[in-house]
Amino acid sequence: MRRLILASHGSLAKGMKSAVKMIAIDDSRIEDYNLDDYVSPYEIKVEIETEIQHFQTDEFILITDIKGGSVFNELIKLCIYPNVTLISVMFLPLVLEIAVSLDNDQNSFDLMSTIMSLALKTCEIFDGNRLEKMLQKEREEGFQFNFSSRQETEKGGK
Structure with a gap:
């Protein structure tokens, strides 16, 4: 099974999940972690890492709001796990495409590359x-x- 985890400063991830639910899909495999709800990004990392260790056969797609930000800097450490892929930018067309593609059998990295390319074309x-x-x-x-x-x-x- 493939899971999508949105993690951000403030409550951006919560808003993205809400928008995905409104527009396309309400799926329990989509989770949000918002720094507003935690003391530090490290706490988010620990919680997600526990999930990764518990569901070792699942693939995890992590999306953070900004490359180099504190949430990203913690979550990139999770890429040591072979079932984790991290994307360093969060915007609605990208999140929507990934959310509706969770059941796609394509390799996660290849799928995310394709989706990222398509989603970036929506920016004008x-x-x-x-x-x-x-x-x-x-x-x-x-x-x-x-x-x-x-x-x-x-x-x-x-």
């Missing part, structure tokens, strides 16, 4: 010029994006 920067180009392209392709700017709304437009 928008401004007025880029938005206008996107809308123009969609109009040319026959797709009408339902968007009206505040200016159009104030002028009585759609």
Whole structure:
């Protein structure tokens, strides 16, 4: 069995788990550890390590909020276990993809690499010029994006 463990500063992991539950899946294999609930990241590591030792045949995918942060620095020590994979950034498209792929038979490292690549493609920067180009392209392709700017709304437009 594959398990997903989200660990973060503050309560980010709890929020991610909540969003995954709302959007896609409520799965007992997804756990969250939030530094708000612990005295130190070391306590989180000890709790997760106990779980890893107890479920030695399970695969564990750990996701932390930031590489080099105190939670990451503790959890990377768990990579000594052959059934642990650690990802050093937590964002919703990535967490969602992993959550819905827990039953995938592919090797964890390869699967996470593929998912990370796909999830990173969801990150884009928008401004007025880029938005206008996107809308123009969609109009040319026959797709009408339902968007009206505040200016159009104030002028009585759609």
